[in-house]
Amino acid sequence: MILIVAEHANGSLSKSAYELVTAARGLQREGGVTALVLGSGVVSVAGAAALVADQVLVADTPEMAQYDAEIWAAAVAQIATEGEAEVVMIAGSRSGREYSPRVAVKLDAPLLEDVISLKDEGGVLHAEHYTYLTRVTERVEAQGAVIVATVKPGAFAAAVPGSSVAEQFDVDLELPKRRLVITGSTKEKTGRIALGEADIVVAGGRGVGSAEGFTQLVEGLADPLGAAIGATRAVVDAGWRPYAEQVGQTGKTVQPKAYIAVGISGAVQHLSGMNKSKCIVAINKDADAPIFKIADYGIVGDVKEIVPAVIQALRK
Amino acid sequence: MRILTLIRQVLDAEESVRVRNGAVELEGSKLVMDTMDEYGVEEALRLREHGAEAEIIAVAVGTARAEEALRTALAMGADRGIHVVTDVALDVIALSAVVAQIAKTEQAELIFCGGQQADWDSQGLGAATAERLQWPQATWTSALELNGTMLVGKHEADEGSESFEVALPAVVTTQQGLNEPRYPTLPNIMKSKKKEIRKETLEGFSVAPKLKISGVEIQVKERLKKILDGKDAAAAAAQLVKMLREEAGVIG
Ligand SMILES: Cc1cc2nc3c(=O)[nH]c(=O)nc-3n(C[C@H](O)[C@H](O)[C@H](O)COP(=O)(O)OP(=O)(O)OC[C@H]3O[C@@H](n4cnc5c(N)ncnc54)[C@H](O)[C@@H]3O)c2cc1C
Ligand SMILES: Nc1ncnc2c1ncn2[C@@H]1O[C@H](COP(=O)(O)O)[C@@H](O)[C@H]1O
Numbered sequence: 001m002i003l004i005v006a007e008h009a010n011g012s013l014s015k016s017a018y019e020l021v022t023a024a025r026g027l028q029r030e031g032g033v034t035a036l037v038l039g040s041g042v043v044s045v046a047g048a049a050a051l052v053a054d055q056v057l058v059a060d061t062p063e064m065a066q067y068d069a070e071i072w073a074a075a076v077a078q079i080a081t082e083g084e085a086e087v088v089m090i091a092g093s094r095s096g097r098e099y100s101p102r103v104a105v106k107l108d109a110p111l112l113e114d115v116i117s118l119k120d121e122g123g124v125l126h127a128e129h130y131t132y133l134t135r136v137t138e139r140v141e142a143q144g145a146v147i148v149a150t151v152k153p154g155a156f157a158a159a160v161p162g163s164s165v166a167e168q169f170d171v172d173l174e175l176p177k178r179r180l181v182i183t184g185s186t187k188e189k190t191g192r193i194a195l196g197e198a199d200i201v202v203a204g205g206r207g208v209g210s211a212e213g214f215t216q217l218v219e220g221l222a223d224p225l226g227a228a229i230g231a232t233r234a235v236v237d238a239g240w241r242p243y244a245e246q247v248g249q250t251g252k253t254v255q256p257k258a259y260i261a262v263g264i265s266g267a268v269q270h271l272s273g274m275n276k277s278k279c280i281v282a283i284n285k286d287a288d289a290p291i292f293k294i295a296d297y298g299i300v301g302d303v304k305e306i307v308p309a310v311i312q313a314l315r316k
Numbered sequence: 317m318r319i320l321t322l323i324r325q326v327l328d329a330e331e332s333v334r335v336r337n338g339a340v341e342l343e344g345s346k347l348v349m350d351t352m353d354e355y356g357v358e359e360a361l362r363l364r365e366h367g368a369e370a371e372i373i374a375v376a377v378g379t380a381r382a383e384e385a386l387r388t389a390l391a392m393g394a395d396r397g398i399h400v401v402t403d404v405a406l407d408v409i410a411l412s413a414v415v416a417q418i419a420k421t422e423q424a425e426l427i428f429c430g431g432q433q434a435d436w437d438s439q440g441l442g443a444a445t446a447e448r449l450q451w452p453q454a455t456w457t458s459a460l461e462l463n464g465t466m467l468v469g470k471h472e473a474d475e476g477s478e479s480f481e482v483a484l485p486a487v488v489t490t491q492q493g494l495n496e497p498r499y500p501t502l503p504n505i506m507k508s509k510k511k512e513i514r515k516e517t518l519e520g521f522s523v524a525p526k527l528k529i530s531g532v533e534i535q536v537k538e539r540l541k542k543i544l545d546g547k548d549a550a551a552a553a554a555q556l557v558k559m560l561r562e563e564a565g566v567i568g
Contacts, residue, residue, distance in 0.1 A: 009474075009475070067473075067474070069443060069452075069453060069455075070452060073447065093474055094455075094456065094472065094473060094474050095473065095474050097439045097440070098439070098443055098453075098455050099443065100440070100443075101408060101409065101412070101440035101441070101442075101443040101444035101447065102443050102444065102446070102447040104409050104440075104444065105409060105412065105444050105447040105448055106447065109409075109526075110407070110409060110526035110527050111407070111408065111409050111440055111444070111526070111527075112527070113408075113437075113438055113439065113440055114437065126530070129437070130437055130535070131340075131435060131436050131437050131532070132327065132333050132340065132434070132435060132437070133329065133434060133437065134437065134535075135333050135534065135535065136333055136335070136340060136532050136533065136534055136535065137532065137533045137534075137535050138436075138529060138531070138532045139529070139530045139531045139532070139533075140527045140528065140529050140530065141527065141528040141530050142526070142527055142528075143528075144526075179452035179482055179483070180452050180453070180454060180480050180481075180482045181480060181481045181482065182478045182479070182480055183479045183480065183481055184478065184479040185473070185476060185477065185478040185479070186476045186477055186478075187475050187476040199566075200566065200567065225567060233492060233493075237493065243472065243476075243477065244475070244476060249432060249434075249492075250431065250432070250456075250491045250492045250493070257566045258560070258564070258566035258567065267329075268329045268330070269329065269492075275535075275537075276535075276537075278566070279560075279564045279566050280539065281556070281560065282543075283546075287543070292541070292543055293539075293541075294539050295539060295540075295541060295543065296539050296540040296541070296542065296564065297540065297542050297543075297544075297556060297559055297560065297564070298541075298542070298543040298544065299543070299544045299545075299546040299552045299553070299556055300543060300544070300545055300546050301545075301546020301547070301549060301552065302546070305546070305549040306546050306549050306552065306553060308549075309549040309550045309552070309553035309554075310553040310556060310557060312550070312553065313550075313553040313554045313556070313557040314557055314567075316554075316557075
């Protein structure tokens with residue numbers, strides 16, 4: 001049996017859950033795909049999972065209203081053990097990558113992190129993942145009675161819900177006490193399309209000059225394109241934009257159809273978060289900026305002149 | 317209290333990656349302490365400077381060359397080092413067994429670990445180590461204080477950031493923004509040469525890799541590199557939009 005942990009947010013099943021189903025089906029193990037839904041008030045999420053998985057296990061308890069690495073790991077390891085899962089698949093989200101190592105240790109299993117491909121050859125799992133700040137693709141093999149894998153968001157196509165509805169079962173879990181106490185949170189909501197899901201991302205760097213420059217040029221270009229907004233660390237550190245928009249090693253990873261970099265130099269740590277974009281466009285006044293080395297299209301010039309001209313040209 | 321700061325020696329970010337015989341070639345390249353680990357060493361030093369009584373121990377598991385990274389940590393101000401010398405490429409689950417054993421023998425109460433390795437892009441070591449020790453963890457930490465035995469800080473979660481509190485012992489993983497790591501000063505570099513680095517062998521820990529690396533490839537997506545001169549902004553913009561529409565087909 002393959003166990004997938006189905007992530008959800010705001011009452012709906014996340015895109016990553018559908019991608020996990022595709023990744024799991026590719027392994028063609030006997031026993032099908034079991035989705036585990038953890039949370040509080042997750043009836044509709046479980047219902048959505050039942051349209052793509054072969055079986056759904058639901059732990060709906062107030063104790064799981066808020067994510068916690070230790071609680072999640074305990075729950076997943078218990079279900080994996082009881083269900084004799086051969087592969088446990090977890091979304092490569094920040095939380096998924098945080099608790100999955102604990103699951104692997106509990107199960108004494110190998111951990112494949114952030115895989116972009118997964119194949120089963122005679123019980124050995126062959127995976128690919130990126131290394132060296134997304135510059136290298138590494139092939140790794142894992143073997144064992146049970147293997148834990150996190151799956152990179154966007155690497156697999158989303159499974160399409162069918163007409164059959166899988167059976168749902170409630171599960172009882174023995175959960176540890178919460179030790180990391182969350183005393184406050186700032187959810188950064190922008191009202192725009194989410195960075196990870198946008199077809200086009202317009203990202204700004206220090207070259208836009210100021211917070212106002214960012215609004216004018218980056219938002220100004222993103223609006224007519226219906227694009228999401230990205231930013232470099234330099235811009236976030238300067239307080240011009242929220243951390244939620246940061247792209248790179250310590251921010252988000254995106255791979256849109258088009259990534260438009262405005263006033264961004266192209267440091268490796270930034271490239272790490274966007275170098276898999278299908279088409280990269282750069283606007284920078286420095287012809288030698290590293291961003292041009294990985295760009296498909298670009299203009300060498302001052303963003304204050306070029307970007308307004310591009311916005312103009314889009315109107316035509 | 318004893319604080320462990322984990323040190324990984326990695327290829328300098330400015331170096332280009334070369335592949336030879338199915339592996340990344342490090343010979344002849346500049347290697348440095350992982351920047352993520354600099355934040356850990358710096359944070360340990362700051363906790364001490366803010367009054368925590370602590371011995372700071374830098375720990376590395378890696379090739380003979382990794383000693384250089386440990387020396388950097390000692391030059392920043394760590395008190396001593398432990399170097400488990402091995403050429404074996406240990407995945408994070410195996411590595412965590414080594415780190416947890418060291419934490420136990422040293423009776424450490426706080427471990428700093430980098431948020432993401434610059435070589436394997438792994439984020440798992442901190443959590444795996446915490447699990448082995450049955451400790452809680454705070455990951456992607458961007459601010460930290462120690463009040464008595466309580467760590468109070470901020471970290472990044474799936475959506476936005478959170479403030480947290482957690483009692484020691486605990487594992488904390490770092491990220492850019494946590495602090496500004498100091499540069500080792502010349503006197504401190506001199507002093508660090510006399511600091512102890514205890515060498516250990518991997519055999520002492522009875523761990524084996526859980527993953528097998530079967531090969532690597534550099535990802536080269538050929539880019540078109542159609543770069544226009546923007547002296548005539550309007551003309552360049554018009555041409556760019558035309559190419560994006562008609563050639564790339566990425567905008568409507
Ligand atoms: C451990 C670690 C993690 C990191 N993680 C991240 C991360 O997740 N994301 C990230 O982005 N960075 C990250 N960084 C930082 C990274 O190294 C760079 O410092 C950062 O990406 C630079 O941002 P920037 O391109 O906006 O600024 P700069 O490097 O300052 O580049 C500004 C560019 O704008 C151009 N410019 C200036 N004025 C104009 C103008 N008028 N018109 C046109 N062009 C102009 C300049 O030519 C220059 O190329 C990390 C660093 C470390 C050490
Ligand atoms: N061989 C090693 N020796 C000591 N510390 C390590 C080693 N490998 C990884 N680390 C630490 O783990 C961090 C990231 O690991 P991880 O949390 O597994 O992604 C590194 O930046 C170091 O802090």
